[in-house]
Amino acid sequence: MGTLTIGCYPGLVGSMAYDFALKLADAAATKGHKVNIWFSGNATGSVKAHQKHLKDYSTGEKYLTALLAKGVEICTCEACTVARGILKTEGIEKIQWNAMHWYLAKIHKSDRVLLIGGE
Amino acid sequence: MGENVKLAFIVQKPQYKGETSRLAITHAIAYQTVEILLEDGELVTPTLCFIGEGVLGLQKGQNAMELYGITSTESHIKNTLLVDLDVLICKEDLVKYGIPEDALPDAEDMGADKKLQVVPFAQIQKAMEDAKHVLFF
Numbered sequence: 001m002g003t004l005t006i007g008c009y010p011g012l013v014g015s016m017a018y019d020f021a022l023k024l025a026d027a028a029a030t031k032g033h034k035v036n037i038w039f040s041g042n043a044t045g046s047v048k049a050h051q052k053h054l055k056d057y058s059t060g061e062k063y064l065t066a067l068l069a070k071g072v073e074i075c076t077c078e079a080c081t082v083a084r085g086i087l088k089t090e091g092i093e094k095i096q097w098n099a100m101h102w103y104l105a106k107i108h109k110s111d112r113v114l115l116i117g118g119e
Numbered sequence: 120m121g122e123n124v125k126l127a128f129i130v131q132k133p134q135y136k137g138e139t140s141r142l143a144i145t146h147a148i149a150y151q152t153v154e155i156l157l158e159d160g161e162l163v164t165p166t167l168c169f170i171g172e173g174v175l176g177l178q179k180g181q182n183a184m185e186l187y188g189i190t191s192t193e194s195h196i197k198n199t200l201l202v203d204l205d206v207l208i209c210k211e212d213l214v215k216y217g218i219p220e221d222a223l224p225d226a227e228d229m230g231a232d233k234k235l236q237v238v239p240f241a242q243i244q245k246a247m248e249d250a251k252h253v254l255f256f
Contacts, residue, residue, distance in 0.1 A: 009142065041138045100145060101149045102156065103149075107163065
């Protein structure tokens with residue numbers, strides 16, 4: 001089994017690329033691959049806890065929590081996140097907060113790297 | 120000896136069209152501190168490349184801080200030179216958009232010896248071929 005690292009940049013709402021990134025991560029993790037996800041840019045808005053899952057909107061929390069339970073490592077860019085007014089204490093549990101070098105370090109150990117979307 | 124993983128960061132969008140072009144620059148600069156998360160001897164070596172519309176917005180004399188209160192792309196580019204990143208600019212695309220090479224910034228005022236490298240696309244393609252991973256922004 002391999003290691004896949006996904007850099008995810010698009011926002012949770014307003015882009016289907018975010019949903020695609022999470023579904024791809026789930027498919028890879030289900031097959032037994034090691035998966036890392038790095039959130040940067042607008043994607044970092046998705047790490048806020050207590051999202052209300054309205055049926056007309058994309059949601060992140062439900063799927064992120066499921067991915068974490070499967071062993072997927074997820075990290076958000078701390079600078080991008082706090083710039084959007086989200087504090088670490090408000091974030092989804094077990095999502096890591098770090099700087100861009102986290103992404104580069106995961107890339108170093110990866111067999112495949114995908115950079116998804118971004119406005 | 121640990122592995123030196125070469126990366127190619129390819130910027131193909133202008134900075135005014137989205138956030139990711141700028142993020143490409145800051146992510147590339149982050150190679151400076153990645154060693155704290157790697158084993159001894161392991162390295163990440165990015166090459167930052169600007170092609171297509173990505174070459175727009177690189178000119179010197181930007182006033183982003185004065186006008187918008189944010190760091191300019193020019194300032195970020197200077198930082199890449201300060202940390203000795205290889206930054207390749209596609210020569211053909213500069214010509215296509217009528218941007219003279221002397222319109223590009225350097226970081227001599229910050230003490231950097233490194234210069235932006237205006238190169239034929241073939242050299243950027245070689246950087247992509249040499250890289251283990253290619254990241255398109």
